[in-house]
Amino acid sequence: MAPARKRNVSSGKSTEQGVKTAKIDLNSTVERILESRKHANDVFDIFEFLQSEKEKEVISAVNACSKLFCTLLERKELFVGKLPGEEEALSGDAEEKYRMFMRHRYNSCVEMLLEHISHELHDVKESALCCLIKFATAEGQHPLEHLDWSEHYSFPREMIQAVVDKLLSKTTDNALLISRFQEFLEMEDLRYYVMSSVRDHISKVMDKNKGAVLPVYQNNVFLLLSNINMPRKESELTNFMVKQEGETCVFLKCHEHKRAFERMWLGFLKYKLPGSMYKKVLVILHDSILPYMSKPTLMIDFLTAAYDVGGAISLLALNGLFVLIHQHNLDYPDFYKKLYNLLEPSVFHVKYRARFFHLTNIFLSSSHLPVYLVAAFAKRLARLALTAPPTALLIVLPFIYNLIRRHPSCRVLIHRPKPLEDPYLMDEEDPAQCCALESSLWEIKMLQKHYHPDVAKAATLINTPLPQQEDDIDEVLETTAFELMERDLKHSQNKNVPLEFETATQLLKGGGDVLGQHFCLV
Numbered sequence: 001m002a003p004a005r006k007r008n009v010s011s012g013k014s015t016e017q018g019v020k021t022a023k024i025d026l027n028s029t030v031e032r033i034l035e036s037r038k039h040a041n042d043v044f045d046i047f048e049f050l051q052s053e054k055e056k057e058v059i060s061a062v063n064a065c066s067k068l069f070c071t072l073l074e075r076k077e078l079f080v081g082k083l084p085g086e087e088e089a090l091s092g093d094a095e096e097k098y099r100m101f102m103r104h105r106y107n108s109c110v111e112m113l114l115e116h117i118s119h120e121l122h123d124v125k126e127s128a129l130c131c132l133i134k135f136a137t138a139e140g141q142h143p144l145e146h147l148d149w150s151e152h153y154s155f156p157r158e159m160i161q162a163v164v165d166k167l168l169s170k171t172t173d174n175a176l177l178i179s180r181f182q183e184f185l186e187m188e189d190l191r192y193y194v195m196s197s198v199r200d201h202i203s204k205v206m207d208k209n210k211g212a213v214l215p216v217y218q219n220n221v222f223l224l225l226s227n228i229n230m231p232r233k234e235s236e237l238t239n240f241m242v243k244q245e246g247e248t249c250v251f252l253k254c255h256e257h258k259r260a261f262e263r264m265w266l267g268f269l270k271y272k273l274p275g276s277m278y279k280k281v282l283v284i285l286h287d288s289i290l291p292y293m294s295k296p297t298l299m300i301d302f303l304t305a306a307y308d309v310g311g312a313i314s315l316l317a318l319n320g321l322f323v324l325i326h327q328h329n330l331d332y333p334d335f336y337k338k339l340y341n342l343l344e345p346s347v348f349h350v351k352y353r354a355r356f357f358h359l360t361n362i363f364l365s366s367s368h369l370p371v372y373l374v375a376a377f378a379k380r381l382a383r384l385a386l387t388a389p390p391t392a393l394l395i396v397l398p399f400i401y402n403l404i405r406r407h408p409s410c411r412v413l414i415h416r417p418k419p420l421e422d423p424y425l426m427d428e429e430d431p432a433q434c435c436a437l438e439s440s441l442w443e444i445k446m447l448q449k450h451y452h453p454d455v456a457k458a459a460t461l462i463n464t465p466l467p468q469q470e471d472d473i474d475e476v477l478e479t480t481a482f483e484l485m486e487r488d489l490k491h492s493q494n495k496n497v498p499l500e501f502e503t504a505t506q507l508l509k510g511g512g513d514v515l516g517q518h519f520c521l522v
Contacts, residue, residue, distance in 0.1 A: 050062065050109070062113065066131045069109060079100045080143070114132070126177065140154060198221065203267055234254045296324060337431060343377070380426070382400060391479050395477060423438045
């Protein structure tokens with residue numbers, strides 16, 4: 001073997017003069033190294049390209065490294081075991097020295113590729129990522145560490161941990177690169193170790209920053225977590241990065257994947273999140289997270305914290321709690337109290353109004369709810385209706401009627417006359433203490449004189465026995481003020497209303513053309 005040529009790899013400069021790196025054919029360089037060990041030092045020429053400032057040269061060098069070192073791994077020509085230092089590698093026979101030399105070059109290549117994951121050019125990032133995954137696959141099949149007598153399986157955990165560390169940057173948005181990485185997460189063993197690596201990385205980074213919000217970092221974490229597709233049963237565990245030889249590996253069990261998935265998400269959600277991220281998590285919670293957790297009820301701390309954020313986040317948090325209550329037997333007595341306190345005048349004006357009433361309708365759909373609770377919701381909605389816009393009233397009135405249909409005991413609110421002093425306590429936060437059952441729905445009587453004819457018509461339904469069939473409020477949830485106006489205009493255009501004057505069709509026309517006789521436009 002030729003003695004090692006000293007080169008400054010970090011700066012990309014060679015001590016050998018006259019080498020025109022721009023003209024070097026990297027493919028022929030790789031073939032030359034693989035054909036004869038006397039050309040081992042030519043690997044530095046590839047490294048020079050790998051540190052070039054030109055995108056095409058870097059990508060070519062990455063591909064060359066992939067071909068070179070994957071082949072060396074397959075041939076078992078890299079040193080296996082604890083690698084001695086560069087000076088110690090000079091001793092020993094030629095075979096051993098060659099293996100140590102190429103193993104050092106391999107480690108240097110991996111370090112440079114990891115740095116390229118943070119490169120400013122996306123194509124370079126992607127090439128480096130794909131090359132590292134190829135290295136990890138090759139290492140899994142041809143381990144570079146001696147296996148313990150009890151181990152039958154080797155996985156390049158350190159390399160995967162290093163890749164995860166680079167993907168979860170605190171300063172760079174890696175959305176595109178993480179999306180590319182998602183393709184590799186379809187491999188069962190890789191996905192299992194990535195979940196473990198992410199959990200450890202979150203704990204290390206967030207504890208170091210004392211739990212402070214890190215928007216870029218936490219967004220990268222969320223993107224990676226939300227891209228993980230979990231298996232539903234063990235028969236689906238068929239795609240592995242490293243070939244399996246036994247049945248003792250933990251990731252061959254579906255419950256182990258669920259456990260790692262659960263720990264990863266709980267480790268992420270126990271820290272304070274950016275305000276916008278709560279909504280992103282809650283939207284996918286019941287479909288993409290809860291079904292794959294061993295103990296979904298452990299999410300209660302996160303959901304309680306999310307409720308305190310307010311607004312749409314509170315509603316979505318209650319939706320998550322509702323799923324836990326009905327599907328996972330969670331005991332949460334304050335659920336309806338929290339929902340009751342979300343009924344504020346602002347709920348009629350926010351952009352998530354339709355979703356709010358859709359979910360609230362689901363929450364109150366049970367016919368086994370206490371009468372006092374249903375009465376409290378009906379009365380609070382009626383009181384808020386006095387200042388609500390017409391589009392909201394066309395939702396609220398059928399909503400109240402549906403509550404009364406489900407709970408006939410609440411009909412007393414319709415038939416009781418308006419008291420001189422309403423006993424209902426609007427400011428009371430506990431629906432059990434607001435005295436709604438002792439009041440009446442006089443507010444709906446007031447709405448029978450509303451200026452909008454559709455609202456007045458809907459309010460008059462309370463004067464007649466309500467039919468058993470519930471109103472479908474989904475049809476009016478998305479109604480806007482513009483749609484109401486358009487509907488009214490079309491309705492009025494079809495009617496000829498008698499007037500006491502001639503309608504003007506132009507600026508100086510109409511009214512007997514009096515204006516046209518005395519004025520003209522210049």
